[in-house]
Amino acid sequence: MTRNWMLEARRDVYRRRARSEGYRSRAAYKLLEADKKFRLIKDGAVVVELGAWPGGMSQVASRMVGPRGLVVAVDIKRFKKFEESNIIPVEADICEEDVVSKIIEVLNGRQVDLLISDASPKFTGVREVDVIKQMELTEKAYRIALEIVKKEGSIMLKAFECDELKLLEEEVKRSFKIVKRFIPSATRKTSSELYLIAQGKI
Ligand SMILES: C[S@@+](CC[C@H](N)C(=O)[O-])C[C@H]1O[C@@H](n2cnc3c(N)ncnc32)[C@H](O)[C@@H]1O
Structure with a gap:
């Protein structure tokens, strides 16, 4: 009871x-903290975020890339209109075949410096099921990253601690020079959520 109250208070x-x-x-705040630690986003950069709603x-x-940069925000849900003129919203399911072509269309020839995936499924509360659903999205996001992130570019993928993650991590190590795990302080201590951060695409 006290513990739940404390967690809720922190989230508030x-x-x-x-x-x-x-x-x-x-x-x-998760992205701000990750950027502080890994220097992921540069002025003028192109960032694609999967699972970006709200x-x-x-x-x-958007604030970090500035007016010369671009942010493509992708989600299955419809976004409320952004005030930021450098954010392009794309309504799409990342598990559908056409998602890459939809992203490439709005990129209009620009190359992707960083792909973030914060996509997460509707959780059932059954850990085994939730892990599988989360890792399906994480792996899907990784496949998209392989197609659109430029050489020397980076990725930041939401994932769960599990055996599938270890396999994925091994695969990522073959395509990126630096691979690290990151747990933001805004993440609950009891959660197995983490981000896989990889830099220097080969
Ligand atoms: C934790 S929220 C993202 C929060 C967001 N990064 C932000 O900064 O406000 C996870 C999102 O993943 C999205 N999502 C889940 N499955 C998806 C899919 N197959 N395709 C696209 N988006 C998906 C959900 O609609 C939800 O908005």
Whole structure:
């Protein structure tokens, strides 16, 4: 009871902070923390975010890439209109075949420096099922990254701690020079959520 209350209170702090700083979700702080640690986003860069609704991380990326940069925010859900003119929303299912061509179309010839996937399924509460559903999205996001991220580019993929992740990690190590795991402080201690961060696409 006390523990749940403390977790809720911490989430509320992030939610309130997000509201006062103009971010659509507390996920924004996960990307800010990751960027501080790994220097993922540069001025003028092109960022694609999969599973981007409501848009907190994309807003962070938008501020960091600046007016010369571009953020493509992809989700199955429809976005509320963005004020940021450098964010292009794309309504698409990342498990559908046409998602890559939809992204390439809005990129209009520009190359992708960073692909973020924060996509997560509707959780059932049954760990085995949720892990499989999450890892399907993580692997799908990785396949998309292999197609669209430029040489020397980076990825940041939401995943769950599990055996499938270890296999995926081995695969990622063959295509990227540096591969690390990152657990944001905004993530609950009890959760097995983490991000796989890989830099320097070969
Ligand atoms: C944790 S939320 C993302 C929060 C977001 N990164 C932010 O900063 O506000 C996970 C998102 O993944 C999306 N999602 C789940 N499955 C998807 C799929 N197959 N294709 C596209 N988006 C998907 C959900 O609709 C949901 O909006």
